[in-house]
Amino acid sequence: MSKSLFIAEKPSVAQEFAKALKLNTSRKDGYLESENTIVTWCVGHLVTMSYPEAYDPALKRWSLDTLPFLPEDFKYEVIPSVKKQFDIVSGLLNRKDVETIYVCTDSGREGEYIYRLVAMMAGVKDKEQKRVWIDSQTEEEIIRGIREAKSLSEYDNLSASAYLRAKEDYLMGINFSRLLSLKYGNAVSNYLGSRYQAISVGRVMTCVLGMVVRREREIREFVKTPFYRVLGKFELQGHSFEGEWRATQGSRYFQSPLLYKENGFKKKETAKELAELLSANPPLQAVVEKIERKKENKNPPLLFNLAELQNECSRLFKLSPDETLKIVQELYEKKLVTYPRTDARVLSTAVAKEIQKNIGGLRSFVHVGAYAEEILAGQMYKNLLKTRYVNDKQITDHxxxxxxxQGLNALRSVSVQGEKVYEVIVRRFLSIFYPPAVYQKISLVSVREKERLFSSFKVLVSEGYLKVSGYSFGKKKEEETSEEETQDSAFLEMLQNIRKGSILSIQRFFIKEGETSPPKRYTSGSMILAMENAGQLIEDEELRAQIKGSGIGTSATRAEILKKLVTIQYLALNKKTQVITPTLLGEMIFDVVNASIRSLLSPELTASWEKGLTYVAEGSITPQEYMEKLERFIRSWTQGVLGLRNQLMLKQFFDAAAQYYQKGTGNKTRKSNRCDTEKGR
Structure with a gap:
């Protein structure tokens, strides 16, 4: 009797497939088997790329003479620690009674790569292979994925991009890590007083290191500039508010060199002179020159992709991206949420048509049950297809x-932190079915002594989706705003009665000192967002949503890359604040790369490589074209570095960085593990 073989990425996922198929299986060593079905699993990667010595034993020794290392055909090998499971899977793939293979590894580039390596090493031939592509591990979705499974060949472009990504990381890691270690390792170790220092370089990690070091140096070089603002304190029927002076046209200080900006002076004495001028000639009053009233709608934010969720969890819970990914992966495996490693922030048309099923199950989630009931009762999901939250063109894999x-019973087995992350995802989801929050904005310009004072107010008149967004575990910090935000309806009524020509009373004028702020250090969350946006830390969510193109790394790899940089002590992560700073070693590696292969530090270039992989996956360019470009890049930079004689000049850069580290700290390095240094991202 012919059989179907289902191969998953992990044992737990294989169990879910067996349950969904309602199989009466017997447990074997490394797989489950029923009358006409076999279910087996990988344990993550079973196969890896071979080190250079597999090509030639002489290549085990690092030497500049053997660089660049660019093999024509790449070698792969089974990972020794999982050889037993590989042998089991390989045997099943080649069993004579297995006719159809259902590939059920994670639905993404890395999952595709895991299976393709196994199939290649196992020598799978003459079998029908189908790809199961799912967005969650619910029984319904698993059955749909199996029913709609396409021929594996339809994913050949995705597979090609996966192979290329691995080759690129391997070749850059092997060549550039060996090249820079041999060329500059002694300069680094001599300076630090360590025995030997391997230099770990990677396509993505070196770029991220560069972003952190540059930011740290911007902060160091920043010179705070004080400035002085003049403000008036107004009184309106028992309520007080402020008006800020600005040097607009008609002001005696318009375009004056005494100004820092239009709303402040370089010197306190000048601000004092203006405050005294405005305080003279009582009574202290100003005439309303202009008043503008307008409604402002604030829409619910877009849904979470992994980067946005990692940023939010860093902000709310001080979780590292790696910790957030582990939590959301567990929620996915417990069927509570959809596939986490996604870059999309919208839903597909197909999912949107059935969205009431997702909402319905949330009625029993204690924190939001009432909102789910309200959405269903009012059929507030009916027009979802017409909103910005549904867009098939903005979705690639998921x-x-x-x-x-579904799976709410599984919440009992989730950690307290896991339940909080789940609540964050749920509230963001439910908010999209509610109307915008509506604010009344009032801008007021008043005049005294031919000088203008500006006041602005933002009043929440309809909370809309905001009523869903307050977390049960603590109040969300209000967004900072330059406007005075109030919910005082009586004060709003008073403001509404002000007209052009109205006389306003002023209690006093005063000076407020401020100073310019340096750039902020990256947190683990903001770094993930900056990586997603090709090195740009874009705070505005609406603007982020408009940015198109690949970032640095992928949603599946960014947390891992950040973790690796901390592990090899190039970066330091403060666990309490999640703030990221470079170590002295990290700064020295930056200086080495900056003096040798500077383009590795470029976010734009790194993002362009990722974009190229996307083009391969889409079929826009061939794998051969990509590989030729990659080899040219490696060959060109290797030859360039081999010709440099700049080791001694690095000391001045090391000295410049070292002054910011206490003697005896920041110097603690360890000999890089070989796996850290080679085959790196």
Whole structure:
């Protein structure tokens, strides 16, 4: 009797497939088997790329003479620690009674690569191979994925991009790590007083290191500039508010060199002169020159992709991106949320049509049950297809992370932190079914002594989606705003009665000192967002949503890269604040790369490599074209570095960085593990 073989990425996922198929299986060593079905699993990667010595034993020794290392055909080998499971899987793939293979590894580039390596090493031939592509591990979604499984060949471009990504990381890691270690390792170790220092370089990690070091140096070089603002304190029927002076046209200080900006002076004495001028000639009053009233709608934010969720969890819980990914992966495996490693922040049309199922299951989630009931009762999901939250063109592999509405019993087995992360995802999801929050904005310009004072107010008149967004575990910090935000309806009524020509009373004028602020250090969350946006830390969510193109790394790899940089002590992560700073060693490696292969530090270039992999996956360019470009890049930079004689000049850069580290700290390095240094991202 012919059989179907289902191969998953992990044992737990294989169990879910067996349950969904309702199989009466017997447990074997490394697989499950029923009358006509076999279910087996990998344990993550079973196969890896071979080190250079597999090509030639002489290549085990690092030497400049053997660089660049660019093999025509790449070698692979089974990972020794999982050889037993590989042998089991390989045997099943080649069993004579297995006719159809269902590939059920994670639905993404890395999952594709895991299976393709196994199939290649196992020598799979003459079998029908189908790809199961799912967005959650619910029974319904698993059955749909199996029913709609396509021929594996339809994913050949994705597979090609996966192979190329691995080759690129391997070749850059092997060549550039060996090249820079041999060329500059002694300069680094001599300076630090360590025995030997390997230099770990990677396509993505070196770029991220560069972003952190540059930011740290911007902060060091920043010179605070004080400035002085003049403000008036107004009184209106028992309520007080401020008006800020600005040097607009008609002001005696318009375009004056005494100004820092239009709303402040370089010297306190000048601000004092203006305050005294405005305080003279009582009574202290100003005439309303202009008043503008307008409504402002604030829409619910887009749904979470992994980067946005990692940023939010860093902000709320001080979780590292790696910790957030582990938590959301567990929620996915417990069927609570959809596939986490996604870059999309919208839903597909197909999912949007069935979205009431997701909402319905949330009625029993204690923190939001009433909102789910309200959405269903009012059929508030009916027009979802017409909103910005549904867009098939913005989805590549998977749609946004949303709750499945299923598996709520599994919440009992989730950590307290896991339940909080789940609540964050659920509230973001439910908010999209509510109307915008509506604010009344009032801008007021008043005049005294031919000088203008500006006041602005933002009043929440309809909370809309905001009523869903307050977390049960603590109040969300209000967004900082330059406007005075109030919910005082009586004060709003008073403001509404002000007209052009109205006389306003002023209690006093005063000076407020401020100073310019240096750039902020990256947190683990903001770094993930900056990586997603090709090195740009874009704070505005609406603007981020408009940015198109690949970032640095992928949603599946960014947390891992950041973790690796901390592990090899190039970066330091403060666990309490999640703030990232470079170590002295990290700064020295930056200086080495900056003096040798500077383009590795470029976010734009790194993002362009990722974009190229996307083009391969889409079929826009061939793997051969990509590989030729990669080899040219490695050959060219290797030859360039071999010709440099700049080791001694590095000391001045090391000295410049070292002054910011106490003697005996920041110098603690360890000999880089070989796996850290080679085959790196």
């Amino acid at each position: 749609y946004a992370i949303i709750p499945t509405g």
